[in-house]
Amino acid sequence: MAGNAIGLGNFWRFPYQLASNGGGAFMIPYFLALVLLGIPVMWVEWTTGRYGGKYGHGTIGPMFYLMARESVKPKTALIFGVIGGMLAFSVAALLSSYYYQIIGWSAAYTYYSLTGAYFGKDTVQFFLNYVADTKSVLLFWGLTMLFLGIAVGQGVSKGIERWVKVMMPVLYVFAILLVIRALTLGSPVKPEWSAVKGLEYIWKPDFQTLSENFFKISLAAAGQIFFTLSLGMGIIHNYASYLGPEDDVALSGLATVSLNEFAEVILGGSLAIPIAFAYMGPEAATKAGVGLAYMALPNVFMNMPGGQIFGAMWFLLLWFAGFTSAIATYNYLVAMLEEDIHLDRKIGTWAVFGFLFLLGLPVALDSTLAYLSELDMWVGSYFLVLLGLFDVIVAVWLFKPDNFWEELHKGAYMKVPGWYKPILVYIAPLFMLFLLGGNTWDYLKNGAFTVSEYYVTNVLGYDYTPEIVSLITRARIVILIILVLGALEAY
Numbered sequence: 001m002a003g004n005a006i007g008l009g010n011f012w013r014f015p016y017q018l019a020s021n022g023g024g025a026f027m028i029p030y031f032l033a034l035v036l037l038g039i040p041v042m043w044v045e046w047t048t049g050r051y052g053g054k055y056g057h058g059t060i061g062p063m064f065y066l067m068a069r070e071s072v073k074p075k076t077a078l079i080f081g082v083i084g085g086m087l088a089f090s091v092a093a094l095l096s097s098y099y100y101q102i103i104g105w106s107a108a109y110t111y112y113s114l115t116g117a118y119f120g121k122d123t124v125q126f127f128l129n130y131v132a133d134t135k136s137v138l139l140f141w142g143l144t145m146l147f148l149g150i151a152v153g154q155g156v157s158k159g160i161e162r163w164v165k166v167m168m169p170v171l172y173v174f175a176i177l178l179v180i181r182a183l184t185l186g187s188p189v190k191p192e193w194s195a196v197k198g199l200e201y202i203w204k205p206d207f208q209t210l211s212e213n214f215f216k217i218s219l220a221a222a223g224q225i226f227f228t229l230s231l232g233m234g235i236i237h238n239y240a241s242y243l244g245p246e247d248d249v250a251l252s253g254l255a256t257v258s259l260n261e262f263a264e265v266i267l268g269g270s271l272a273i274p275i276a277f278a279y280m281g282p283e284a285a286t287k288a289g290v291g292l293a294y295m296a297l298p299n300v301f302m303n304m305p306g307g308q309i310f311g312a313m314w315f316l317l318l319w320f321a322g323f324t325s326a327i328a329t330y331n332y333l334v335a336m337l338e339e340d341i342h343l344d345r346k347i348g349t350w351a352v353f354g355f356l357f358l359l360g361l362p363v364a365l366d367s368t369l370a371y372l373s374e375l376d377m378w379v380g381s382y383f384l385v386l387l388g389l390f391d392v393i394v395a396v397w398l399f400k401p402d403n404f405w406e407e408l409h410k411g412a413y414m415k416v417p418g419w420y421k422p423i424l425v426y427i428a429p430l431f432m433l434f435l436l437g438g439n440t441w442d443y444l445k446n447g448a449f450t451v452s453e454y455y456v457t458n459v460l461g462y463d464y465t466p467e468i469v470s471l472i473t474r475a476r477i478v479i480l481i482i483l484v485l486g487a488l489e490a491y
């Protein structure tokens with residue numbers, strides 16, 4: 001579960017979301033969302049998954065159906081199953097279409113570190129050149145997909161588990177060393193820039209900026225909590241379904257959160273932003289957008305002894321972190337084909353490969369990254385929270401709070417404090433409703449394109465050209481098609 005949760009979300013997505021949403025303004029709703037949503041929804045998903053597993057199910061649709069039946073008619077319960085199944089399918093498909101790209105970037109940067117390709121160059125320009133170099137992007141993304149296909153096709157959960165047990169601790173150690181290096185960076189470029197300024201940007205609470213962009217920042221922060229903890233995707237449910245009915249979920253869920261948050265807030269938070277503040281300056285750091293980590297980190301490697309080896313090791317570890325997360329969504333789609341239409345695992349794996357290849361192709365071919373960012377905004381900041389809301393409605397409300405509480409504590413190694421019950425029953429769902437409602441209202445009020453325009457200009461730092469508008473429109477059409485496919489699949 002930790003290998004699944006700890007991924008590029010911690011080292012790639014967290015810093016760029018944090019940097020582009022006001023730093024200290026972002027951290028306030030981030031911690032609120034961690035305590036009020038992250039921890040309770042984690043418990044909900046572990047409990048739901050173990051419950052479904054008891055009846056031989058590993059996907060959300062049947063799990064929601066089984067639980068909702070406790071208080072509504074089977075036909076109504078079916079509706080919840082279909083909505084949950086649709087969202088899980090759509091998230092798995094859409095998330096994979098761009099997440100695999102970022103894993104591909106890590107593969108490329110492993111190679112470029114080893115060969116010293118970016119040494120002595122402007123790292124921002126290097127990154128922009130890389131994403132515009134279609135052949136290389138296709139190569140590294142394609143190779144990554146191929147490895148994923150092979151791993152999933154073999155059903156190598158044992159092998160993966162063995163790798164995770166080695167690579168994850170190594171990742172921690174490497175990250176700690178890098179953090180020490182990053183924070184002792186003075187101001188190598190300009191005296192007024194420094195890594196410490198970056199830390200200040202993150203840790204100084206900024207209520208002013210938060211109140212100016214309240215919904216946008218709050219939803220981005222809650223979305224990041226979901227993304228990084230792998231919530232609202234169906235994959236925690238899926239993994240938990242392999243547990244026995246008396247296996248602990250309470251302490252294990254909390255341990256997953258703790259391991260992930262240390263890797264995110266302490267390690268992930270002390271790398272890309274401080275390094276970017278030291279080498280690129282505050283202005284560029286906060287405008288770097290989705291490429292932030294890949295623009296910032298190479299600066300350190302090219303300025304340290306053994307940087308080629310150290311850089312290659314680091315990006316290889318990132319590749320692994322992404323890989324062990326990506327396996328979960330890939331496997332979810334294959335598991336659906338196995339369970340629903342009894343397709344052979346090998347055939348299912350390569351069918352999903354073709355499907356994900358087609359979905360990922362427009363992302364790989366778009367060097368402006370507007371298409372990728374549009375997908376990441378919808379998935380990361382919207383669908384995950386929506387599925388989280390349904391998680392709670394089904395597993396806590398319809399399954400009934402007392403049943404849920406009892407189920408959560410079956411075989412548990414800890415007792416969840418009683419005050420978490422009202423958080424689960426009222427505060428968490430209201431919080432999610434509030435976030436989704438606020439964002440929808442913002443979205444409608446500002447017109448369909450304004451959210452993206454904001455994103456493209458402020459988060460990505462690009463001009464809002466007609467080409468970008470048409471890319472975004474295409475991304476939305478694909479999102480719609482996937483939602484419809486998801487509904488059909490779930491039905």
Ligand code: PHE
Binds near residue numbers: 004099329
């Ligand atoms: N939690 C993962 C991360 O932080 C996100 C993820 C999980 C993405 C599974 C894809 C598949 O990177």
Ligand code: NA
Binds near residue numbers: 006
């Ligand atoms: Na994570």
